[in-house]
Each structure stands twice: as structure tokens, then as C-alpha cells.
Amino acid sequence: MGGGGGEKNSKAMMVVASLAESIKEISGLPECNNVCKRMYGNLVRRVKLLSPLFEELKDSDDESLLTDEQVAAFECLKVALDSAKTLLNYVNQGSKLYQALQRNDTRDKFQQITEKIEEALCGISYNKLEISEEVQEQIELVHAQFKRAKTPTEFADLQLDLDMEVAQKEKDPDPPALKRLSEKLHLRTINDLKKESAELHELVITSGGEPGDYFETITSLLRKMKDCVLTENPEVDSNEGEKMPIKHRSPVIPDDFRCPISLELMKDPVIVSTGQTYERSCIQKWLDAGHKTCPKTQQTLLHTALTPNYVLKSLIALWCESNGVELPKKQGSCRAKKSGSNHSDCDRTAINALLDKLANGDMEQQRAAAGELRLLAKRNADNRVCIAEAGAIPLLVELLSSSDPRTQEHAVTALLNLSINESNKGTIVNAGAIPDIVDVLKSGSMEARENAAATLFSLSVLDENKVAIGAAGAIPVLIKLLCEGTPRGKKDAATAIFNLSIYQGNKARAIKAGIIAPLMRFLKDAGGGMVDEALAIMAILASHHEGRIAIGQAEPIPILVEVIRTGSPRNRENAAAVLWSLCTGDLMQLKLAKELGAEEALHELSENGTDRAKRKAGSILELLQRMEGDQNVQSS
Numbered sequence: 001m002g003g004g005g006g007e008k009n010s011k012a013m014m015v016v017a018s019l020a021e022s023i024k025e026i027s028g029l030p031e032c033n034n035v036c037k038r039m040y041g042n043l044v045r046r047v048k049l050l051s052p053l054f055e056e057l058k059d060s061d062d063e064s065l066l067t068d069e070q071v072a073a074f075e076c077l078k079v080a081l082d083s084a085k086t087l088l089n090y091v092n093q094g095s096k097l098y099q100a101l102q103r104n105d106t107r108d109k110f111q112q113i114t115e116k117i118e119e120a121l122c123g124i125s126y127n128k129l130e131i132s133e134e135v136q137e138q139i140e141l142v143h144a145q146f147k148r149a150k151t152p153t154e155f156a157d158l159q160l161d162l163d164m165e166v167a168q169k170e171k172d173p174d175p176p177a178l179k180r181l182s183e184k185l186h187l188r189t190i191n192d193l194k195k196e197s198a199e200l201h202e203l204v205i206t207s208g209g210e211p212g213d214y215f216e217t218i219t220s221l222l223r224k225m226k227d228c229v230l231t232e233n234p235e236v237d238s239n240e241g242e243k244m245p246i247k248h249r250s251p252v253i254p255d256d257f258r259c260p261i262s263l264e265l266m267k268d269p270v271i272v273s274t275g276q277t278y279e280r281s282c283i284q285k286w287l288d289a290g291h292k293t294c295p296k297t298q299q300t301l302l303h304t305a306l307t308p309n310y311v312l313k314s315l316i317a318l319w320c321e322s323n324g325v326e327l328p329k330k331q332g333s334c335r336a337k338k339s340g341s342n343h344s345d346c347d348r349t350a351i352n353a354l355l356d357k358l359a360n361g362d363m364e365q366q367r368a369a370a371g372e373l374r375l376l377a378k379r380n381a382d383n384r385v386c387i388a389e390a391g392a393i394p395l396l397v398e399l400l401s402s403s404d405p406r407t408q409e410h411a412v413t414a415l416l417n418l419s420i421n422e423s424n425k426g427t428i429v430n431a432g433a434i435p436d437i438v439d440v441l442k443s444g445s446m447e448a449r450e451n452a453a454a455t456l457f458s459l460s461v462l463d464e465n466k467v468a469i470g471a472a473g474a475i476p477v478l479i480k481l482l483c484e485g486t487p488r489g490k491k492d493a494a495t496a497i498f499n500l501s502i503y504q505g506n507k508a509r510a511i512k513a514g515i516i517a518p519l520m521r522f523l524k525d526a527g528g529g530m531v532d533e534a535l536a537i538m539a540i541l542a543s544h545h546e547g548r549i550a551i552g553q554a555e556p557i558p559i560l561v562e563v564i565r566t567g568s569p570r571n572r573e574n575a576a577a578v579l580w581s582l583c584t585g586d587l588m589q590l591k592l593a594k595e596l597g598a599e600e601a602l603h604e605l606s607e608n609g610t611d612r613a614k615r616k617a618g619s620i621l622e623l624l625q626r627m628e629g630d631q632n633v634q635s636s
């Protein structure tokens with residue numbers, strides 16, 4: 001060895017060694033054969049080509065040539081390769097159907113990582129390194145490859161797109177389409193499907209136990225593909241490819257379908273914190289007896305919450321159906337003898353363990369603990385009291401500024417549900433949450449932003465909070481969500497803005513931030529589902545001087561008259577309220593309304609509308625009469 005390079009060099013050599021190690025790990029990853037196969041293969045191959053450089057540097061005697069810039073570039077590369085490893089593992093192991101549904105997303109991730117690696121490679125000056133010419137040439141070649149790969153390639157697979165669509169939309173999809181899908185996604189055997197369902201389950205857990213829309217889609221796809229696979233090779237049983245004629249008496253129940261405690265087919269499978277699945281009644285009995293471990297793995301349970309294993313449940317149902325087995329009606333062996341288990345009390349030890357992870361854990365542990373708290377807070381009112389009393393709220397508020405987007409999302413969603421309890425609202429605000437929630441609303445994931453909006457709404461019940469939330473800059477960000485959110489996000493943002501605008505100062509903020517333009521767009525887009533919200537907000541803003549001016553400038557009279565003529569009772573009322581505010585301040589608006597035939601619609605409303613609508617319509621009609629009177633006086 002070179003014998004005693006300085007401190008800097010030993011650090012440099014550590015980076016070099018860990019890079020060599022990362023490259024080795026990535027090179028050793030198994031082949032992947034799902035929809036992302038090509039991107040996966042390309043990335044692994046290119047990373048592998050970096051290997052000679054670092055192997056040679058590792059063996060090099062002269063370390064003094066590594067400058068600070070080189071070391072910094074190596075460190076960047078290390079970070080990029082770590083992300084690459086995570087992505088590759090995810091692609092290789094995750095749910096294939098999910099990836100097929102999310103393939104554009106995955107492609108973007110590959111793109112980002114390629115860019116990161118390329119950037120890091122740019123920072124390395126190869127000609128200053130003590131390496132052979134041969135290696136230098138190779139590295140320049142790889143670098144060029146990464147550079148080319150930066151330009152996104154279209155990830156087009158029309159057949160796959162069509163097949164996915166058919167499989168999702170049709171109740172009984174064309175068998176060839178399903179067959180092509182199962183080939184392409186490598187979901188050919190019952191075992192493949194079982195593995196897929198386990199992955200799907202993993203996905204549900206990591207997404208905080210809240211199966212999104214995709215979950216329904218994937219379960220239904222899985223069911224169709226399972227039917228297809230079963231008709232293709234009816235005699236293959238689910239036991240490791242073992243052949244077994246289906247006609248033979250009672251089929252063998254796959255081990256995975258049996259409860260590890262009772263060994264019977266599970267009817268209501270649930271998951272414990274170690275990830276093991278048991279029949280609900282069996283594990284409940286075990287827990288009620290005071291055990292704190294997972295019976296199968298002997299690990300200590302972090303908490304005693306039982307999560308339904310929907311995927312396994314539906315797989316068992318499918319298996320029963322296709323094997324002509326009747327689902328067990330009742331769980332015999334484990335049915336508790338009605339000892340009156342007391343569920344109303346929450347598990348303090350479990351919650352304390354979670355808080356410990358929130359406060360002292362690494363990022364993964366924090367994320368998992370925040371996810372558990374999110375589920376617990378959603379479940380029932382007792383949990384919400386317990387969690388708050390255990391002191392979770394300040395910790396969750398702190399995690400709102402976590403750099404991990406999922407942790408942030410879990411924390412804000414947990415706070416959302418905790419805030420259902422009135423006294424928790426105060427604790428949350430006192431912990432200084434409002435500015436942090438506004439930050440999540442600004443830059444969190446879409447789901448986090450939506451839940452942040454809902455939390456602000458929930459906190460805004462108290463008038464002093466309306467002031468504080470407005471002052472923290474929430475309103476422009478809510479308007480942004482109102483424009484670009486999902487349908488649910490738009491609704492949450494609209495509700496929050498509406499309630500915040502009860503406070504005058506917030507009306508001015510909303511108007512200044514340009515809310516009128518999007519409201520007008522919603523009003524004109526009858527199919528967009530936001531007409532009710534837009535009118536309600538407009539009605540409340542119209543009571544403010546600046547609001548009246550801004551609305552008037554947006555030329556709303558034709559659409560308002562139209563709503564008064566044909567809208568729902570609630571919308572007619574709000575439209576009349578806006579019209580009233582506009583007309584009292586500006587006779588030109590009143591004239592315009594008259595020209596557009598508002599009078600007849602207002603007459604109808606003044607008889608048949610809601611009470612408030614009747615009053616508003618009556619007042620506008622009076623204005624109209626007065627205007628005519630004036631004109632008559634003037635013209636006579």
C-alpha cells in the first residue's frame with residue numbers, strides 16, 4: 001500500500017471503496033422481466049461499465065492525485081448510485097401491475113437518475129486521475145452513453161396500452177388480451193400471481209393502509225388474470241408448479257391460505273405489525289390472552305392493530321370459487337368464548353413505542369411510525385385522545401418539515417384526523433403548526449397538499465385561527481391548489497377558502513391573489529363539478545368592496561342570469577346574492593341584467609326560491625323598477 005496518505009486521502013479512498021461496492025451490488029442485481037425491463041437493463045449495464053475505474057483507483061498507490069473537487073464529484077455519484085439501487089430494487093420486486101399502470105412515472109424516475117449520474121460524471125476530470133489509458137477511454141465512452149440517455153426516449157408500447165385498457169374496462173376481457181398481458185408482465189402462473197398479490201399488499205401497507213383508486217383497479221385486474229391463468233392450465237395447483245388433477249376429491253389448500261394458528265382456511269385474514277397474517281379470531285384470542293409477540297416469528301409486536309388483508313381475502317375467495325370449495329362459514333377453533341374483550345381502551349404501550357420512533361428513529365422508522373399513527377388517528381375517537389395525550393402532536397408538527405415526502409404526508413394526515421377532536425385543534429395550533437402546514441400546502445406531494453388544505457379547514461373553525469391561517473400566507477397557496485389540484489383537492493381548497501373568507505381580511509387576500517378568474521372559469525364549466533363552490537365563494541366575496549369591483553370586471557352578468565334561470569335552488573340563491581351586490585354598486589350592471597332578461601327569472605325566483613333567494617330577488621326587482629321610474633321621469 002502507499003503507506004500513510006493524509007486524512008483527506010483516507011476519506012477519498014473510503015468514497016472510492018464504497019463506490020466500487022455500490023457498483024458491484026448493482027451489477028449483481030438479477031435480471032428483470034417486467035415492463036421496465038429495457039430501462040432496468042440499460043441502467044445496470046451502464047453502471048457496470050463504471051466498475052474498472054473504481055477498481056483501478058482502489059488499487060492505486062498514489063492517492064494524492066485526488067483533489068477536493070474529485071472527491072466531491074465521487075460523493076455525488078455515490079448518492080446517485082444509491083438512488084439507482086433503490087429504484088432498481090423497487091422495479092424488480094414491486095407489484096408488476098402497479099408498475100404497468102404507473103409506467104410513465106417510473107420512466108421519469110429512471111430519467112432523473114440518469115441525469116444525476118451524468119451530472120456527477122461531469123465533475124470528474126479523468127485525465128487528472130492515475131488510471132490507464134484503456135480505462136480512461138472506457139469511462140469516456142460510458143459517460144457519452146449516459147449523456148445520450150439523458151434525452152428521454154418515448155416509452156411507447158401501444159399494444160400494452162390497449163391491452164391494459166381492455167383489461168381494465170371490460171367486464172369479461174378478450175382472453176388473448178389477458179394472455180398477452182400475463183406474458184408481458186410475467187404473470188404466467190398461479191405462483192406469479194401469488195407473489196404479485198403479496199407485493200400489492202406490501203404496497204397497500206406502505207401507502208399507509210389506504211388503498212387508493214389503483215388498488216381497486218389492480219385487484220380487479222388480478223382477478224381477471226387469475227381466471228385467465230386458471231383456464232389456460234386448469235390442472236396446475238398453486239403448490240410450486242406441482243401437477244395435480246383438479247377432479248380429485250378435495251383440493252389441497254395452499255399453506256398461505258391457512259391460519260398459522262388454527263391451520264384452517266382463513267375467512268377474515270388480518271395482518272399484524274410483523275407482517276404476518278392470521279385469522280382474525282385466532283390472533284385476537286392470542287392477544288386477549290396477554291401475549292405481546294407474533295406467534296409465528298416470535299418477534300415482539302410494535303402494536304396490536306390488526307389490518308385486514310384484503311388481497312389475501314380476495315385470493316382465497318377466488319381459490320375457493322375455482323376449486324368448488326365453500327368458504328368457511330364460521331371459524332370454529334379460535335372463536336373466543338365471548339370473554340368480552342374491551343376494545344374501547346387504546347394501547348398506550350404501542351403508542352409510546354411509536355412516539356419513541358418519531359422522536360429518535362431514523363428516517364425509515366419515522367416514516368413507518370407516522371404512517372401507523374395516521375391509521376390509528378383515523379380509526380376512532382379514543383385513539384385520537386390517546387395519541388394526543390401521549391404527546392404526539394408536537395412531534396408530528398416537527399415532522400411536517402421532514403425532507404421525506406411520505407413522512408410529511410403521513411404527519412399532515414395524522415394531524416388532520418387528530419384535529420377532529422376540538423381540544424386537539426388547540427394543541428395543534430399551539431405547537432406552531434400553521435406555518436408548517438402552509439409549507440406542506442406549498443410544496444408537499446399532491447396528497448399531502450390536499451390533506452394540508454383539509455387540516456387548515458378543520459382548524460379554521462375557531463375564529464382566531466382564521467386570522468392566523470390567513471396571516472401565514474395560506475390563501476394564495478390554497479388558490480393554487482384550487483386551480484391545479486385533483487377534484488378532491490379542488491373541493492378541499494374551495495371549502496377552506498370559503499370558511500377563511502368569513503373573516504374580512506381574508507376576503508381581501510383572496511381577491512388580491514386573483515381568485516376571481518378561476519372562479520369564473522368554474523362557473524362557465526358546468527361539467528367541471530365546481531359550480532356550487534364557485535358561487536358560494538363569489539357570494540361571500542361580493543360582500544366586500546374590492547370583491548365587488550373585481551367580480552364586476554370579470555363580466556359575470558350573463559352567466560349569473562343563466563344560473564338564476566336554470567340553476568339549483570342553492571346556486572340560484574347565491575347567484576342572486578352576487579347580482580344584488582353588483583347592481584347596488586353599479587347601475588350599468590343592472591341595465592345589462594335587464595337587457596339579458598333577468599326580470600322574468602327573478603320574478604320566478606321571488607316566488608319559488610329559498611327564503612334568502614326570495615329576498616334577494618325581490619330587492620333586485622325593486623331596483624329595476626326604481627331605475628325604470630327614474631328613466632320615465634327623465635324622459636318625460
Ligand SMILES: *[C@@H]1O[C@H](CO)[C@@H](O)[C@H](O)[C@H]1NC(C)=O
Pocket residue numbers: 340341342344
Ligand atoms: C370495558 O371497560 C369499561 C371501562 O374500563 C368497563 O366499564 C366495561 O365493563 C368494559 N367492558 C367489557 C365488555 O369488559
Ligand SMILES: *[C@@H]1O[C@H](CO)[C@@H](O)[C@H](O)[C@H]1NC(C)=O
Pocket residue numbers: 378413416417420458
Ligand atoms: C381523516 O383523514 C382522511 C384522510 O386520511 C380524510 O379523508 C378524512 O376526511 C379525515 N376525517 C375527517 C373527519 O377529517
Ligand SMILES: *[C@@H]1O[C@H](CO)[C@@H](O)[C@H](O)[C@H]1NC(C)=O
Pocket residue numbers: 381382385388389421422423424
Ligand atoms: C377530545 O379530547 C379530550 C381530551 O383530550 C377528551 O376529554 C374529549 O372527550 C375528546 N372529545 C371527543 C369527542 O372525543
Ligand SMILES: *[C@@H]1O[C@H](CO)[C@@H](O)[C@H](O)[C@H]1NC(C)=O
Pocket residue numbers: 457458459460461462498499
Ligand atoms: C364553514 O362555513 C359553514 C357555513 O357558514 C359553516 O356551517 C361551517 O361550520 C364552517 N366550518 C368551519 C370549519 O368554520
Ligand SMILES: *[C@@H]1O[C@H](CO)[C@@H](O)[C@H](O)[C@H]1NC(C)=O
Pocket residue numbers: 603604607608
Ligand atoms: C312556481 O312554481 C310553480 C310550480 O312549479 C309554477 O306553477 C309557478 O308558475 C312558479 N311561479 C312562477 C312565478 O313561475
